[in-house]
Amino acid sequence: MKSIKTTGQFLIEDNLDQVIPIAKQMYFEGKVFAYPTDTIYGFGADPFSEEAVSRISRIKSREGSKNYILLIGDIQSLMNYVEISREAHLDFLLSIWPNPISVVLKLNVKTRKKIGSDTAGFRIPDNIFCRMLLKSIKMPLISTSVNRSNKEPLNEPELILREFEGEIDALFYTRKKIFQTASTLIDLTGEEPVLLREGKIKFSDIMNRMKF
Numbered sequence: 001m002k003s004i005k006t007t008g009q010f011l012i013e014d015n016l017d018q019v020i021p022i023a024k025q026m027y028f029e030g031k032v033f034a035y036p037t038d039t040i041y042g043f044g045a046d047p048f049s050e051e052a053v054s055r056i057s058r059i060k061s062r063e064g065s066k067n068y069i070l071l072i073g074d075i076q077s078l079m080n081y082v083e084i085s086r087e088a089h090l091d092f093l094l095s096i097w098p099n100p101i102s103v104v105l106k107l108n109v110k111t112r113k114k115i116g117s118d119t120a121g122f123r124i125p126d127n128i129f130c131r132m133l134l135k136s137i138k139m140p141l142i143s144t145s146v147n148r149s150n151k152e153p154l155n156e157p158e159l160i161l162r163e164f165e166g167e168i169d170a171l172f173y174t175r176k177k178i179f180q181t182a183s184t185l186i187d188l189t190g191e192e193p194v195l196l197r198e199g200k201i202k203f204s205d206i207m208n209r210m211k212f
Helices: 016-028 050-060 087-096 109-115 128-137 157-164 203-207
Strands: 008-011 033-036 041-044 069-071 101-106 119-123 141-145 170-173 184-187 194-197
Touching: 008 016, 016 033, 016 128, 016 170, 033 128, 041 050, 050 141, 087 101, 128 141, 157 170, 184 203
Parallel strands: 008 170, 033 170, 069 119, 101 184
Antiparallel strands: 033 041, 041 141, 069 141, 101 119, 184 194
């Protein structure tokens, strides 16, 4: 991988304990980085930093009004940001996570004011780097595909650097193969789950786990 000056490069496998503090510091400094998830590579940042969110939107050439999926470390942390009134909904989330399944939920009043939206998609990822970082920051982390608007997601470290060198602060990368399949996306703001996008896990398999 070629050496560059403006975007840091950090291999996860050999240095996991060392790269987590670096990613944590970048998060709280409002910086933007690319990283592998349990689906595809994502742009990451603090969702409550207006500057970081705007920067990701500029990098992706995407409308700022569109929401990004948020990764969260556990259900207990999730409850600080959302309103879940039905026990069946909570049981559903407990049954599907951690997994590449993102779920749109109603935000509580405090979070709505912070991000200017009534809902947001959340996921507890099945990925060791993500889980360790989320445990460390104890807050949600933006996860949005590494691509320009209307372009295919990039999942090779070399291609990510070639396209976004100098535009992102760091790339945390893995030697493992990343498959180009996004998470399954489900709307749980109503009485029953509604499929918005089929991804790595089939909606029918998910629904077989729970009865509404």
